[in-house]
Amino acid sequence: MEDENQLKISKSVFFIPVLYIVSIWFIYWVEIYFNFNFNKYGVFPRDPLGFRGVFLMHFIHSDTSHLFNNSIPLFVLLSSLFYFYRDVALKILIFGGILTGLSTWMIARESYHIGASGVVYLLFSFVFFSGIIRKHYRLVALSLIVIFLYGSMIWYVLPIKDGMSWEGHLSGFLVGLLFAFIYRNKGITKQEHHFKETAFDLLFDENGNFSPPKEVEEENDEIKF
Numbered sequence: 001m002e003d004e005n006q007l008k009i010s011k012s013v014f015f016i017p018v019l020y021i022v023s024i025w026f027i028y029w030v031e032i033y034f035n036f037n038f039n040k041y042g043v044f045p046r047d048p049l050g051f052r053g054v055f056l057m058h059f060i061h062s063d064t065s066h067l068f069n070n071s072i073p074l075f076v077l078l079s080s081l082f083y084f085y086r087d088v089a090l091k092i093l094i095f096g097g098i099l100t101g102l103s104t105w106m107i108a109r110e111s112y113h114i115g116a117s118g119v120v121y122l123l124f125s126f127v128f129f130s131g132i133i134r135k136h137y138r139l140v141a142l143s144l145i146v147i148f149l150y151g152s153m154i155w156y157v158l159p160i161k162d163g164m165s166w167e168g169h170l171s172g173f174l175v176g177l178l179f180a181f182i183y184r185n186k187g188i189t190k191q192e193h194h195f196k197e198t199a200f201d202l203l204f205d206e207n208g209n210f211s212p213p214k215e216v217e218e219e220n221d222e223i224k225f
Helices: 001-004 012-035 048-061 064-084 088-105 117-134 137-157 168-181 214-222
Strands: none
Touching: 012 048, 012 064, 012 088, 048 088, 048 117, 064 088, 064 117, 064 137, 088 117, 088 168, 117 137, 117 168, 137 168
C-alpha cells in the first residue's frame, strides 16, 4: 500500500522534465537569435574561470543535433526519476549535476565541455543501478527497460569518438552509481513479508507433526457421543 501511494502520478512528475528541456532549448534559441556563443561558459578543466562551467555546462549545446539527441533521453529518464524516485529526485538532479560537472572539471582534457549528456548518463546510471540494488520488481523492470533503450550509451564513457566529451559521460555514470548506493534505502524498497501465526498453525509443532495444545486435547476428551 505504501508503494501504491508513492507511485501515484502527479503533475510534478512531468513539470521538472518539461521545464528542463524547455530551458535548454530556450538558451540555444537565445544563442542563435542574438548570435552569441555560450561555449566559453562550459567547463574548461582545472582553470579557475572554467570552473563556472560546473554549474552551466548542462544547459549549453553546440547545435540542434546535439540538443535533440539529449532532449528525448532527458525527458524519459527525468520522468522515470521523478515518478519512481520522487523522494530523492531533486537531490539527484541538482547535486548529481554539480558533481558531474566538478568531476569533468578535474579529469577532462583541456577543452570546453558542454551539453546535458553528463546528466543523461547520471540519470541512466542511477535508474539502472537503483533497480538492481533495491531488488524491487517494478524498479528492476524499469532497469531492464532503461538498459534496453539506452544500453548502447555505455560505450561512450570510453574515448572512442572524437569531439565527444567522454569524460563528462564517465563522470555522470560514476556519480549516478554512487548516488544509487547512497540512496538505496530511500523511497521504494523491497518489502520483507512476514507471516502471522494463526490458530491453525498452533496445532502443529516445528517439525510439522500434529501436536495440538493441551487445552484442545482436554476439550476433545470432554466431548462424548
